[in-house]
Amino acid sequence: MIGIKTYIGNVYPLQFCHVAHAQLYKRSLPKWIQDEVISSSKTSPQERLKRIRQARLDLGYDNSPWIHESGLSIRPEPMSGIAARIIDPPTLHFHLPGHNSPRHSISPKNDTSWKGAWDVRARTFAVAGRIVNKVGLINFAGMKEQETQRFYRDLRSILHEHGIVIHDQNPFLQTQEPAGVDEEWLRHWVQYHPADLIIAILPTNAPDIYRTVKRFGDVEAGVVTQCVRHGKKFDNQYLNNLSLKINAKLGGVNNYASGLEIFQQKNVIVFGADVSRPAAGLQPAIASVVSSWDDYGCQYMAQISIQPPQQEIISDLQKMVYEAVRFYFSQRTKRELPLSKRLPGAILFYRDGVSEGEYAAIAKEEIGSIRRALQQVVVEISERFNLQPPPQIPKLTFIVVGKRHHIRFFPDILSPQDPMNAADQTGNCRPGLVVDRDVTNPTEYNFYLQSHAALRNSTSRSSHYIVILDAINISPDLLQSISYALCHVYARASRSVSRPAPVYYADLVCRRARFHFDTEVATHLDYASDASGDQPFNIEHWKSHFKDIHVGMKGMMYFV
Template sequence: MNPQAGNVAQELDNFMANVQKKIPSENDYKAMLKAKGFFLLIILPKEAASLKAAIKHWGDVVRGIPTQCVREDKISKYENGNNRGGSSQYWNNVILKINTRLGGENSRIAGSGAIDYLAKKGKVTMFVGSDVSHPGPGVRKPSVASLVYNQDQLGIKYTAITRLQDPRLEVMAGLEDMFHDALLDLIGIAHGPVTDIIFYRDGVSEGEYDDIRNAEIGAIDRAIEKVWLTHEKIRAGNFERPRLSFIVVGKRHHTLLFPGSHQLGDQKGNCKAGVVVDRDINQPLITDFYLQSHSGIIGTSRSSHYIVLKNEVFNNDTKALQEISFALCHVYAKATRSVSIPAPVYYADLACGRGTFHYAPSVEESLRSQDSESVSSGMNAPFDITPWQEAFQARHPQLKGNMYFL
């Protein structure tokens, strides 16, 4: 469909009412929406940020219907035969996202001993990515915290939980509740207790490692304890608590890796994907390693820096974590090659970036305007997050388990 400016939600509701008329019964209509076989392909003009935000709010929050937006100019270019190569890549990416939103798999990990170990019978492994995104300089609005976690044993399919917190607060203030809900969800999917947790944390600077270790690992431990003390089946089975490995993933560093000879590099002169450096240039007081998991298309590839704050899953064996991290760089649903950071970290960043879609259209602008008025009336007025939290709406329950955030 091709919605126009105006009351987008009403236009979409009318469209769905027409769809429902073509379905034999209301039960069949509801079953169709729940079966993950239905989505809306929506054609947008080239510049349509506010229109897209209204559509995503309607789909993600109000109705729980997957939506895929495409640009009108990409269609016209392809029809006219202009820039067929670029258009082909664009449509390939669109298809990757549609397939994933409908419950499909674009890739699967094979040949990884560490993944095979975690996926073997009797184990339930939780792969988690978390991130906090902050407003730009001078912008008074909340930071957005997100947590994504797998819905399958191989770490391919994920869902997300998103919350607001005070501006520029790096520690995830609501992590205990978020992780508690995620843990219960995965236990329900697996019909058994989680045995291992691989937790990746994005966006932490070197000076914040101790704060993250104390606050966030503590929050995870408390959430686990709460579930293990209150979940009826887990209490009855007297299961051991899951082992936790907690890794900070850093991208903003100045360390570049180069091959020792031309034969050891790729065609661009970069190190080949999969190169790990875990000695000589590493930090002396913490366990860390550099992993270059992707092949650069242009210029010099930059590795990611992994700081291991806790590693119970593999009994402090960093080699296994390196293998797991590299394997998870191959299942990012929007790419057909390995990427620079593990998929759950990427997904957490994407979920944070969709914070605007959780507000009804024009609500965020109204809240910012009200805050600006309060600041102008009083010097250095404290930020009040309450009205933002009241306006922030959660993802529709029907999209639980859906990778709507791609």
């Protein structure tokens, strides 16, 4: 029977259901609609500035009696002459920092043509991921065998150029129809064809099989998986981009960025945190926390927790920070570092997705949770190793990163010389733009950083950084440089991105968390009804159907 299933299990036959007129669609739109919306919303800086000027005229501020009675006036032109500067991009190292070699570095300092992107072709990655002995190749898209083998051969060659060792020259190739493939099928397949890396070729639109493969690899088997979509042009550029993801998933580092050496010197852990709340229905909110465990803010472990819908405060943050610091300690213990170098000296915490009205609650609840976790770890380590006096509790700097604002910056290209050389080829401000006065909140420690190059025919939107707490006492210049450098170590791209890498990773982990639910409740995440608040939300029900990451993936960047 085809029907509508409610949250409590009742099913209404489709022939008795009617679609009400003019409903607001609150759930995620299909990807093809999202792509069309994004494409249609692209506006060049010149066109956007023109629309802003026109909007002022359309709103009729000059003729508004309320504006005049209030003694206010709206200037006809956008603010000009704002104090701003372009900070230097970091040097990118395709080797361990300190081992300088022009062949393995990209130094864009003082390069006014720098577009925030770099070419990774024929470059050896800074740290190659672990050696792969066996590869499983599953063709769900009906590609011809010869075409599939050529794709694998070309990919393996590109990976070899980057320093990644794949011993398997002729992997077992399975051509399989997607219908009927579930985790049990994959488990049986891997039992007879063990693999360190599973590459799945998917049809153009196959969200169900994608979820099945990812859940099996991340949650059930602890095997690295890489999905590719049939229909893509498997050219050199695509394969190089694919190699970025594969190397990171295998535990490698694609590149380092200068300016992050302070993490090694001061034993800093960098955190990124986000909460993904459902748009509709009785679905749980997903909280994610990622934390660095290497010396240069490039390798991260991920944690996930689920909590009641519409709750922004991360309820399990104390436990998550505690686990992150313990993992950091264990990794440094494996390296046999001195005991004084195993505990972090400072915590740099980037928090995404917080609105201005929630700053006070965040400061009270989440900062308190972090401090309690740090104290708990220090006390445990002190007692375990009989440290007298006990180590200092790591200092914390807590920063909210947001992009949901309406401020846009335009280069003063009307100036004859353009003294800052602030405009790029698209008419946007160049990457590295920092604005920390004039338009910022005068009562808060905050700044805007435009760290990425805009796409063609679009206007860049800077990220807004609000420092809620700065116990480390980082100077504004240093914090801005560190944040900018972190935008250059995002493992999925060979370009600087709009937010620090750990913030992006936290967002990716929230999205991937949907695959941790079993099939009994997974459909509710995509098609849950707009149930009213009359039905009680049972968080324990959702937790019982949620499974954490496989132990073999702990500390691995499976989510990139």
